[in-house]
Amino acid sequence: MATQDSGQQQPGTSPGRRALLGAAIAGAGAVAVGLPGVARAGERHGGGHGGHGGHGGYTTLPVPTVVAHRGASGYRPEHTLGSYQLALDMGAHVIEQDVVPTKDGHLVCRHENDITATTDVSAHPEFASRKTTKSVDGTSLTGWFTEDFTLAELKTLRAKERIPGTRQRNTLYDGRWDVPTLEEVFRWAEKEGRKRGKPVWLHIETKHPTYFRKLGLGLEEPLAKLLRRYGRHKKNSPNFLQSFEPSSIQRLAELVSAPRVVLLSTANSRPWDFVEANDPRTVADLITPKGLRWMAGFAQGIGPTLDLIIPRRADGSLGTPTTLVKDAHAADLILHPYTMRNENTFLPANFRKGTDPAAYGDAFGAFKAYFETGIDGIFSDNCDTALLAAADFVNQ
Numbered sequence: 157m158a159t160q161d162s163g164q165q166q167p168g169t170s171p172g173r174r175a176l177l178g179a180a181i182a183g184a185g186a187v188a189v190g191l192p193g194v195a196r197a198g199e200r201h202g203g204g205h206g207g208h209g210g211h212g213g214y215t216t217l218p219v220p221t222v223v224a225h226r227g228a229s230g231y232r233p234e235h236t237l238g239s240y241q242l243a244l245d246m247g248a249h250v251i252e253q254d255v256v257p258t259k260d261g262h263l264v265c266r267h268e269n270d271i272t273a274t275t276d277v278s279a280h281p282e283f284a285s286r287k288t289t290k291s292v293d294g295t296s297l298t299g300w301f302t303e304d305f306t307l308a309e310l311k312t313l314r315a316k317e318r319i320p321g322t323r324q325r326n327t328l329y330d331g332r333w334d335v336p337t338l339e340e341v342f343r344w345a346e347k348e349g350r351k352r353g354k355p356v357w358l359h360i361e362t363k364h365p366t367y368f369r370k371l372g373l374g375l376e377e378p379l380a381k382l383l384r385r386y387g388r389h390k391k392n393s394p395n396f397l398q399s400f401e402p403s404s405i406q407r408l409a410e411l412v413s414a415p416r417v418v419l420l421s422t423a424n425s426r427p428w429d430f431v432e433a434n435d436p437r438t439v440a441d442l443i444t445p446k447g448l449r450w451m452a453g454f455a456q457g458i459g460p461t462l463d464l465i466i467p468r469r470a471d472g473s474l475g476t477p478t479t480l481v482k483d484a485h486a487a488d489l490i491l492h493p494y495t496m497r498n499e500n501t502f503l504p505a506n507f508r509k510g511t512d513p514a515a516y517g518d519a520f521g522a523f524k525a526y527f528e529t530g531i532d533g534i535f536s537d538n539c540d541t542a543l544l545a546a547a548d549f550v551n552q
Contacts, residue, residue: 217249218546219532221249221532222249222250222539222546223249223251223492223534224239224240224243224248224535224536225494225539226239226252226254226267227241227243227251228242228537228538228539229537230323230537232326233333235253235267235274235315235336236315236329236333236334236335238332239333240253240341244348247539248543249357249533250357250533251356251357252359253341253360253361254267254361254363255363255375256269256368257269257303257368257373257375259304260307261373261378262337262339262378263338264307264335265335265338267318269292269303269364270292270297271299271300271301271302271310271313272299273299275314275315275316276330277300280313283300286300286301286305287299287300292364292367293364293428293431294431303371303373313335314331315330315332315334316331317329317330321514322499322513322514323514338360338382341358342388356394359395360398362397362399362408365404365407366428375404376404376407377411379397379408383414389411389413390412393413395414396416396457397414397416399419402418402427402429402451403429405418405454409454416455417455417456417459417492418442418451418455418458419458419460420442420460422461422463423438423443424440426438427439443458443480445483445486445487448486449487451487451489455489456490457489457532458484459535460480460494461494462495464478465480465491465526465531466526472505473504473505473506474504474506474507481529481530485530490533491532491533492531492535493531495535496522496523496526496535496538496542497519497537499514499515499517500512500513500514500515500516500517503517503518503519503522507519519538519545520544523542523545523546524549527545527546528549
């Protein structure tokens with residue numbers, strides 16, 4: 157479990173955290189391989205950060221880095237090979253996977269273990285008796301859960317759009333793809349990497365790790381095993397490992413050397429591993445200089461909610477940026493905040509257009525506001541929009 161700041165480096169840590177993430181590059185649309193000393197895109201725009209990526213011949217990631225949130229989930233059902241492929245074809249720099257286990261210990265890509273909204277499980281009478289109510293990280297949920305299915309059973313289901321009311325057009329693809337395993341994603345990334353002549357970068361999140369460990373389905377060990385099998389366990393490997401639970405990142409730091417990111421929810425929330433361990437700290441404590449130094453002992457970056465970068469006012473519009481970007485960079489941490497989406501319902505109030513919550517607002521304006529804070533990257537459901545916005549920012 158997470159412990160209070162001891163002032164000492166954690167296992168798996170090496171000097172120069174941001175340095176090991178690679179050299180900076182000249183532009184958001186550019187690609188560079190091992191170019192130390194190239195001007196930092198962020199520095200040319202008033203503060204920002206150097207590029208990051210692997211050494212040893214791996215392609216350097218542009219800054220701002222565009223992370224395809226659950227793939228191209230603004231256009232395809234999330235966490236499907238179709239969503240990942242579209243994100244890659246659009247040019248996303250990194251593609252995200254959330255992993256949860258099956259009953260027989262396989263890691264599959266779902267945003268949650270509750271698959272009620274993201275698969276057609278409710279249409280399968282053979283699984284009707286599996287519907288149940290569980291408490292997951294303190295929240296009561298009723299539905300069907302991956303840990304109650306073997307992989308073979310899960311593979312009989314088909315993926316569907318999670319928010320059809322907002323993304324009705326995505327429902328066209330309901331039933332087209334199944335639930336992929338993480339190993340299938342690694343194989344897909346290998347194939348696509350060979351085709352493109354450069355590695356496919358991934359951003360892999362352990363979901364509810366304390367909850368699953370108590371069920372005897374720990375996530376970190378099988379994840380580390382897969383990373384080693386596919387050569388993605390090294391400090392210069394083309395992937396990030398992420399979790400909302402710092403103890404999961406600490407455990408991964410002892411198993412592999414791949415770059416690691418601590419995800420951060422709202423300021424008044426507590427990571428669930430802290431709740432279980434009776435650690436009184438909140439996210440507000442973790443984003444102080446002391447908390448950031450503590451996380452820098454076992455992680456190379458943080459993934460805060462965008463509201464920790466620029467809080468929203470009471471009317472939903474963007475307020476004044478916090479000092480989190482500056483403070484995190486001072487602790488030698490990169491920042492990949494989440495999540496930008498094009499629809500009005502998700503945008504800050506001052507960037508919405510019209511009255512239809514499902515219509516697109518001024519996403520470019522919102523991206524610009526966030527990029528100007530000096531963040532190193534951003535998660536987005538609409539990676540094509542994010543890439544254009546990043547290019548606009550770098551070339552302004």
